[in-house]
Amino acid sequence: xxxxxxxxxxxxxxxxxxxxxxxxxxxxxxxxxxxxxxxxxxxxxxxxxxxxxxxxxxxxxxxxxxxxxxxxxxxxxxxxxxxxxxxxxxxxxxxxxxxxxxxxxxxxxxxxxxxxxxxxxxxxxxxxxxxxxxxxxxxxxxxxxxxxxxxxxxxxxxxxxxxxxxxxxxxxxxxxxxxxxxxxxxxxxxxxxxxxxxxxxxxxxxxxxxxxxxxxxxxxxxxxxxxxxxxxxxxxxxxxxxxxxxxxxxxxxxxxxxxxxxxxxxxxxxxxxxxxxx
Ligand code: DGL
Numbered sequence: 001x002x003x004x005x006x007x008x009x010x011x012x013x014x015x016x017x018x019x020x021x022x023x024x025x026x027x028x029x030x031x032x033x034x035x036x037x038x039x040x041x042x043x044x045x046x047x048x049x050x051x052x053x054x055x056x057x058x059x060x061x062x063x064x065x066x067x068x069x070x071x072x073x074x075x076x077x078x079x080x081x082x083x084x085x086x087x088x089x090x091x092x093x094x095x096x097x098x099x100x101x102x103x104x105x106x107x108x109x110x111x112x113x114x115x116x117x118x119x120x121x122x123x124x125x126x127x128x129x130x131x132x133x134x135x136x137x138x139x140x141x142x143x144x145x146x147x148x149x150x151x152x153x154x155x156x157x158x159x160x161x162x163x164x165x166x167x168x169x170x171x172x173x174x175x176x177x178x179x180x181x182x183x184x185x186x187x188x189x190x191x192x193x194x195x196x197x198x199x200x201x202x203x204x205x206x207x208x209x210x211x212x213x214x215x216x217x218x219x220x221x222x223x224x225x226x227x228x229x230x231x232x233x234x235x236x237x238x239x240x241x242x243x244x245x246x247x248x249x250x251x252x253x254x255x256x257x258x259x260x261x262x263x264x265x266x267x268x269x270x271x272x273x274x275x276x277x278x
Pocket of ligand 1: 077121186
């Protein structure tokens, strides 16, 4: 594996494209392979055991493609399986929780931070733990927002249904006097406008994508793994189901200039049980 090996990125579906977009913006000469586990999305309602199994299967696939660094572009999978994957894999592994926590600490002025995410992410307490370890005196207020992911996957990001859901989920957070909210799910940046409408303009909305990209750059530079080659970097996309739908909706996450998402291949889920069970 050399410096021109790609960066591997996985998410349960489309959400991780918000992270990929920032990786490409910050590291334009790095090749990327993205895997969206569309056959098994959402992860955010599943048990830690199942999220861990899916994360390992996704990782095994990306490793088989010769990646030099792995990005878990999913808060749920990062919250549950980052440490286990780090122990198992012999390339650098980067999750999105710590970068999001760092960005929130840079933004807050009153030390009152809200965290929103999937049920599994919030139940794991990962953000509260990382925030407390970086700055023990902050107060953290967490809320699961389970309907946000299907709303985003449906493209309903700024209509009256999204606004109603945001009001129901976030009203309690507004009352806590927080000045910063971590969008602790890679789908949520697409709901920024609606969330801002409910939280009010004075509350900073933090997504971990940019800080994650910065960390990737730092790690690659630190290990002398940055790609210096001048040829156009590879951009590969895989989905575990409905690749055409992935391509169609992926454009929404990546923005109008993302003509590199021109071919999404189908990758069948590597379910180990198929081989180990009689
Ligand atoms: N993108 C995932 C995350 O960041 C959430 C979507 C899901 O529930 O699978 O947590």
